[in-house]
Amino acid sequence: MSEARPGEDRLRDEAIDLMIRLQNDADNPVAIEMVRSWRARSPEHERAWARVAKVHGAAGKVLTRHRKAERHERLGLTRRTLVIGGLVGLGAAGAGYSLLPEVLRQARADFITGKGERRRLVLADGSIATLGPDSALGLDYTAARRGVNLLGGMAFFEVVPDAARPFAVAAGDVAVIALGTAFDASVDAGFVTVTVDHGIVEAQAPGSTPATGARLEAGEWFSFDPSSQSVDRGRREPGQIALWRDNVIIAERETVAALVTRINRWLPGRVIMADPFIGAQRVSGIFDLNDPKRALEAVVHPAGAYVRQVSSYLTVISPV
Secondary structure, three states: OOOOOHHHHHHHHHHHHHHHHHHHOOOOHHHHHHHHHHHOOOHHHHHHHHHHHHHHOOOOOOOHHHHHHOHHHOOOOOHHHHHHHHHHHOOHHHHHHOHHHHHHHHHHOOEEOOOOOOEEEEOOOOOEEEEOOOOEEEEEEOOOOEEEEEEEEEEEEEOOOOOOOOEEEEEOOEEEEEOOOEEEEEEEOOEEEEEEEEOOEEEEOOOOOOOOOEEEOOOEEEEEEOOOOEEEEEEOOOOOOOHHHHOEEEEEEEEHHHHHHHHHHHOOOEEEEOOHHHOOOEEEEEEEOOOHHHHHHHHHHHHOOEEEEEEOOEEEEEOO
16 A cells, blocks of 8 residues: 555644544534634545544544554554544543533532433422433522522423512523423533423523513423524424433434433443534434434434444444
8 A cells, every 4th residue: 555645644633633622622612613614625634534533433443454554653553543542442531521510510419310310309399300310400599589500411390380489490501480380401512402391481591681582382492502602492292392201302403412412311321422523413303212322323323423332331423
């Protein structure tokens, strides 16, 4: 085989640098836009990115044909490849990536559930919160206000009417106000979704005013995307709300990233996406969480991605 040309070496090094940047700050819109622009420069840039993403998603395994083909074994045991491969192959970086947020979440939470666990909570005012798997809830009840903070995951709230004390839920960057109603709220990969079962709630996204907030009635849903600061709305049929309580997810134009995070609440260990652009795709469908791995495969398939179970505690999603 011929050696890689200098231009190919340069593009590959640039792609590796960008991949490392994304690993260190995967949710940074600036980093995401940098990679998007870089890939769009030419077919050669896109091929270089695909090659690095493939190595990143190969569980840290070094393919011998690349070791022979690439000058100085650049896709082999270089420092950069070890940094990239270590995230997936060893799982250590994946475990540490969300360690600090997890510790902070536990410190702020009054109630926490484990993977696959659901918990029914009767709050001090008689309202009921059904907490979904791998979710956390903090309480801030005062004489004037019933405050709840959904720190992550999902919860279905059945609110006892009290006109003097509104029921306020902070879910990610969204504030939800209710008096006497039942609604579902979820926070997955930063995306916030609120769906009303009955009654009326007010949902307010960052930067909006009460006049521009969303007034949601029975069957209506509201979704906030923090990366684009955009709001999406729609309607669901009766009986289709908070179906995660029956191990079912109904998605309408949701991002792959949000759905992967949600399904991961039923899977042991962690799910890592080798290419962050997979997560930006939007899909719709009904997914059965009684077989979460198959549900995961169904979610990522429209984005051209595949699911690899590297170990009992690590699942990798990659484009090849």
